[in-house]
Amino acid sequence: MATKQVQTTCAYCGAGCQIMFTVDTDKNKIVNAVPAKGRTNDGTLCLKGHYGWDFINDPQILTKRITKPMIRKGGKKSALTEVSWDEAIKYVADRLTAIKKEYGPDSIMCTGSARGPGNEANYIMQKFARACIGTNNVDHCARV
Amino acid sequence: MGVHEIEDAKLIFNFGYNGADSHPIVQRRIVRAKQKGATIICADPRVTEAARIADVHLQLKGGTNIALVNAMCNVIYNEGLVDQHFIDTMSVDYDAFVEIIKKYTPEYAETICKVPAELIRKAARMYAKAPSAMILYGMGVCQFGQAVDVVKALGSLALMTGNYGKPASGIGPVRGQNNVQGACDMGALPNNYPGYQNVTNPDVQAKFEKAWGVKLSNKVGVPLTHVPQRVLEEKDPAKKLHAYYIFGEDPAQSDPDVAEIRETLEKLDFVIVQDIFMNKTAEFADVILPSTSWNEHDGVYSCCDRGFQRIRKVVEPPSTVKTDWEIICEISTAMGYKMKYKNTEEIWNELIDLCPNFAGATYEKIEKYGCIQWPCRSKDMNDKGTVFLHNGKFATADGKGKFYTAEWRPPQELENEEYPLSFSTVREVGHYSVRTMTGNCRMLRNLEDEPGWIQMNPADCEKLHIKHGDLVKVMNKRGWCITRCNATERVAKGATYMTYQWWIGCCNELTIGSNLDPVSNTPEYKYCNCRVEKIDDQAAAWDYVNNEYKDLRSRMGIKMIGEEA
Numbered sequence: 001m002a003t004k005q006v007q008t009t010c011a012y013c014g015a016g017c018q019i020m021f022t023v024d025t026d027k028n029k030i031v032n033a034v035p036a037k038g039r040t041n042d043g044t045l046c047l048k049g050h051y052g053w054d055f056i057n058d059p060q061i062l063t064k065r066i067t068k069p070m071i072r073k074g075g076k077k078s079a080l081t082e083v084s085w086d087e088a089i090k091y092v093a094d095r096l097t098a099i100k101k102e103y104g105p106d107s108i109m110c111t112g113s114a115r116g117p118g119n120e121a122n123y124i125m126q127k128f129a130r131a132c133i134g135t136n137n138v139d140h141c142a143r144v
Numbered sequence: 145m146g147v148h149e150i151e152d153a154k155l156i157f158n159f160g161y162n163g164a165d166s167h168p169i170v171q172r173r174i175v176r177a178k179q180k181g182a183t184i185i186c187a188d189p190r191v192t193e194a195a196r197i198a199d200v201h202l203q204l205k206g207g208t209n210i211a212l213v214n215a216m217c218n219v220i221y222n223e224g225l226v227d228q229h230f231i232d233t234m235s236v237d238y239d240a241f242v243e244i245i246k247k248y249t250p251e252y253a254e255t256i257c258k259v260p261a262e263l264i265r266k267a268a269r270m271y272a273k274a275p276s277a278m279i280l281y282g283m284g285v286c287q288f289g290q291a292v293d294v295v296k297a298l299g300s301l302a303l304m305t306g307n308y309g310k311p312a313s314g315i316g317p318v319r320g321q322n323n324v325q326g327a328c329d330m331g332a333l334p335n336n337y338p339g340y341q342n343v344t345n346p347d348v349q350a351k352f353e354k355a356w357g358v359k360l361s362n363k364v365g366v367p368l369t370h371v372p373q374r375v376l377e378e379k380d381p382a383k384k385l386h387a388y389y390i391f392g393e394d395p396a397q398s399d400p401d402v403a404e405i406r407e408t409l410e411k412l413d414f415v416i417v418q419d420i421f422m423n424k425t426a427e428f429a430d431v432i433l434p435s436t437s438w439n440e441h442d443g444v445y446s447c448c449d450r451g452f453q454r455i456r457k458v459v460e461p462p463s464t465v466k467t468d469w470e471i472i473c474e475i476s477t478a479m480g481y482k483m484k485y486k487n488t489e490e491i492w493n494e495l496i497d498l499c500p501n502f503a504g505a506t507y508e509k510i511e512k513y514g515c516i517q518w519p520c521r522s523k524d525m526n527d528k529g530t531v532f533l534h535n536g537k538f539a540t541a542d543g544k545g546k547f548y549t550a551e552w553r554p555p556q557e558l559e560n561e562e563y564p565l566s567f568s569t570v571r572e573v574g575h576y577s578v579r580t581m582t583g584n585c586r587m588l589r590n591l592e593d594e595p596g597w598i599q600m601n602p603a604d605c606e607k608l609h610i611k612h613g614d615l616v617k618v619m620n621k622r623g624w625c626i627t628r629c630n631a632t633e634r635v636a637k638g639a640t641y642m643t644y645q646w647w648i649g650c651c652n653e654l655t656i657g658s659n660l661d662p663v664s665n666t667p668e669y670k671y672c673n674c675r676v677e678k679i680d681d682q683a684a685a686w687d688y689v690n691n692e693y694k695d696l697r698s699r700m701g702i703k704m705i706g707e708e709a
Binding site for chain 1: 146147148166167168169170172318319320321322323324325326327328329330331332333334335337338343352356358359360361363364365366367368371374381382383384385386387388389390391392393395398410413414416419420421422423426429430431432433434435437438439440441442443444445446447448449451452453454455456457458459460462464465466467468469471472473474475476478479480481483485488491492494495514515573574575576577579580581582583584585586587588589591647696697700701702
């Protein structure tokens with residue numbers, strides 16, 4: 001089994017603990033997680049840090065991983081249809097463009113994400129809202 | 145302040161913060177501080193782990209925070225325990241502050257908070273006399289209709305005792321979600337560009353217009369918690385929302401009054417959900433865009449003490465998903481505003497050059513030192529960031545700390561004859577947020593699963609003839625759910641608490657979405673009323689729970705054993 005070790009920051013609270021993952025690179029699977037020495041966690045982890053990565057294996061306990069873009073082609077409440085990325089991107093761009101044209105940029109609301117995506121994705125989302133849509137309607141769940 | 149400083153504190157005032165459940169690794173520092181001899185004061189309506197190790201536990205009634213803080217300030221003022229030199233040289237607006245706290249004698253506060261006046265005196269003296277004292281607060285302060293007032297009052301308590309600018313002092317919010325600091329840092333806020341630069345400031349606007357090559361709006365945007373009102377009630381067509389692009393959030397599970405959220409999502413013309421898992425919000429989406437998860441992409445998170453740390457790709461994502469930033473860039477480009485980046489470092493370099501407080505925090509430096517606490521203004525490798533934000537002088541225009549407090553306002557929805565108990569949301573130790581991640585981890589699922597619990601005082605349980613473990617119905621005028629009764633002396637009579645993680649025992653069916661803090665727009669998750677009802681046919685109730693769970697999983701795309709894949 002070929003393995004590698006990768007250190008990263010835990011995604012489960014604002015403490016910012018450092019985790020060292022061992023990965024089976026042949027199977028592309030995490031083998032285990034151990035605490036790494038970070039400024040805030042000092043070589044310790046809580047339950048979520050130790051065991052909170054299994055969802056990546058998509059064990060389908062509560063809900064299922066989404067792997068394909070999907071559109072409700074028959075309108076609201078119709079079934080979701082898997083589509084190509086090109087179709088999904090074009091569909092979103094066309095609908096948002098039409099709504100912006102009809103009701104103005106402030107009729108569109110965007111969220112950031114305080115969870116997994118990271119700072120760069122949040123920067124890109126607010127830049128999209130401000131520079132592409134033309135609105136400051138962007139916020140995230142800091143309040144919830 | 146930094147998380148590592150907590151264990152060197154001489155005194156910790158732990159206010160509305162239950163680290164043992166929400167941040168166990170921060171709680172560990174509090175325990176270690178205690179072992180090293182620190183005094184602990186805990187203000188919390190429940191007997192939390194922090195309360196158990198506290199020298200003084202101020203078990204106040206929910207929704208009365210500011211009355212307690214004002215009373216502690218009152219004692220410190222009246223007993224001459226203030227740091228007059230610090231007040232004279234380092235602060236403004238002291239007199240107006242004193243005018244308000246004068247009224248809040250411990251005896252007066254006792255009538256509101258239900259904490260004995262002598263205990264308030266004892267805690268105030270302990271806090272004021274400590275050589276240095278650190279305040280840690282959490283959602284028990286922030287999630288009320290009166291929240292920002294309390295934060296400022298706690299800041300004033302530290303100010304009047306000179307508890308700033310020295311190690312293990314000051315006031316620290318211990319923020320809930322892993323990257324809530326980062327989302328704020330990056331300007332995912334309706335009033336700020338990245339780096340807390342205001343959208344109404346013309347110089348800032350001009351800077352971003354030049355960098356992004358486009359005209360920008362100077363109108364403050366809509367806060368997330370105003371979305372239902374802007375969809376359901378807004379009469380002005382210019383203010384009505386028609387489209388909602390939801391990224392890495394599940395408002396149909398996480399936001400208050402989820403019945404209203406569902407109605408909102410149904411009414412919107414166009415809903416985009418970009419996420420890693422199917423969730424309750426995705427049921428209302430017109431389009432779903434699959435993205436990479438934590439451990440499948442690179443980037444930076446900001447931890448609760450302003451520390452930038454790297455996240456790294458640990459495993460390869462499924463071949464058919466894209467990173468969040470790639471998806472957004474492609475949509476933007478398709479709409480005529482081109483965005484294209486090679487990697488996250490290129491995005492990071494663009495943004496730090498637009499934010500003076502982040503300008504020095506390069507990937508190279510974060511890699512080398514592990515963590516950079518902003519402000520970090522120079523790219524010079526010797527600028528390793530800033531541990532104390534208020535070092536020597538305050539980060540205000542005149543360099544001084546501003547005193548502020550306010551009169552106590554009761555929560556909006558109080559107990560009444562029909563709904564005689566108070567209701568508050570709290571956290572689960574083994575699960576996180578809306579549980580799409582931890583609910584799909586086998587080990588964590590074994591710890592705790594649906595339909596969650598409602599914490600109640602045994603005396604209240606006895607009155608209702610229910611016992612520990614029984615399924616009960618919890619309701620108020622907004623909604624209801626079924627959950628299990630957890631009879632525990634840790635909560636006071638008349639008060640109930642539900643953890644926020646359960647999809648069937650969904651506390652947000654009951655929470656109130658209308659009483660927002662006027663400054664932060666945070667909803668009052670920590671207070672509304674409810675009634676708990678005994679269910680006579682427990683077997684039927686368990687059937688209901690099990691069928692609901694089965695139905696939910698099937699709606700989330702899970703094929704049951706025996707069904708075709």
